[in-house]
Amino acid sequence: MGWQPTALQASQFGQLQELLRHWNSRLNLTRLVEADDYWIGQVFDSLWPLQPWLTAPTAELSVIDVGTGGGFPGLAIAIALPQAQLTLVDSVGRKLEAVGAMAEELGLGERVKLRCERAEKSGREKACRGRFQLALARAVAAAPVVAEYLVPLLTSTGTALLYRGQWSSDDAEQLGRAAQLLKAQVGEARALELPRGRGQRHVIPLTPQAPCPSSYPRAVGVPAKQPLGQQASA
Numbered sequence: 001m002g003w004q005p006t007a008l009q010a011s012q013f014g015q016l017q018e019l020l021r022h023w024n025s026r027l028n029l030t031r032l033v034e035a036d037d038y039w040i041g042q043v044f045d046s047l048w049p050l051q052p053w054l055t056a057p058t059a060e061l062s063v064i065d066v067g068t069g070g071g072f073p074g075l076a077i078a079i080a081l082p083q084a085q086l087t088l089v090d091s092v093g094r095k096l097e098a099v100g101a102m103a104e105e106l107g108l109g110e111r112v113k114l115r116c117e118r119a120e121k122s123g124r125e126k127a128c129r130g131r132f133q134l135a136l137a138r139a140v141a142a143a144p145v146v147a148e149y150l151v152p153l154l155t156s157t158g159t160a161l162l163y164r165g166q167w168s169s170d171d172a173e174q175l176g177r178a179a180q181l182l183k184a185q186v187g188e189a190r191a192l193e194l195p196r197g198r199g200q201r202h203v204i205p206l207t208p209q210a211p212c213p214s215s216y217p218r219a220v221g222v223p224a225k226q227p228l229g230q231q232a233s234a
Contacts, residue, residue, distance in 0.1 A: 001047065003054040005080065012079045012106050013043055019105055020070065023098040029070030040198050046073030046138065047080055048192055049161050049203035053134070057083060064089065064132045066119045066149050067140035071099040073163070078108045087132070089115045089122050123152035123217040130155060130211075138163035143171055143204065144178035144229035151182040152212045160184070160206040167191070167202040174229030175204065181228050183210040 005013065020033050032041040047054065053061065061084040065074035068088040078086045086108075090096045096116050103112040115122060122128045135150040135158065143162050150160035164171070167189055179186045187205035194201060217223055
């Protein structure tokens with residue numbers, strides 16, 4: 001990635017692994033806890049899409065992680081980008097409680113905020129809508145659904161990052177149709193083969209071209225049931 005963690009950051013990543021082991025025994029947060037599963041499947045896979053920000057950090061950065069689950073990519077980003085303010089969103093209270101406890105143990109509590117709610121609600125809340133320079137989601141839903149979650153959260157100059165596994169021309173077409181409705185532009189997909197045969201990954205950036213229409217995101221559950229990319233109109 002052209003980036004190396006400091007000694008403190010490396011120590012925090014190791015501590016995070018220990019914390020995951022502890023909480024995973026109680027809540028089954030993730031199966032990616034040991035050895036390469038953690039260092040490649042969690043840490044590296046969380047951070048590689050942020051290479052431009054890692055190698056040329058800004059003075060401040062507001063980031064929201066939608067559907068953070070066991071805390072990834074959010075906690076990994078909080079460690080790697082010490083200038084970033086993170087908001088982690090998840091609708092499962094017990095998971096978010098564990099993530100908050102891990103953030104506190106890592107000394108990240110002042111920079112990590114938690115919101116226990118559905119992504120559709122976050123996108124309509126004054127505290128979140130149009131507030132973030134980076135909005136991202138990893139392993140949450142189909143790309144058009146994730147786009148509807150993330151684009152309303154962006155500042156006018158912000159970027160949404162869609163973490164994906166495989167990526168096809170059909171996927172790109174559906175996302176393009178969704179982005180048009182959201183007044184956003186789809187950037188070039190970046191592909192990467194994870195180390196040690198861990199599979200292919202893609203990241204797709206979205207940037208606002210105009211204010212996101214107030215009708216998005218739609219009501220809770222609607223984006224997943226009726227993805228924008230599959231509709232002729234909305």
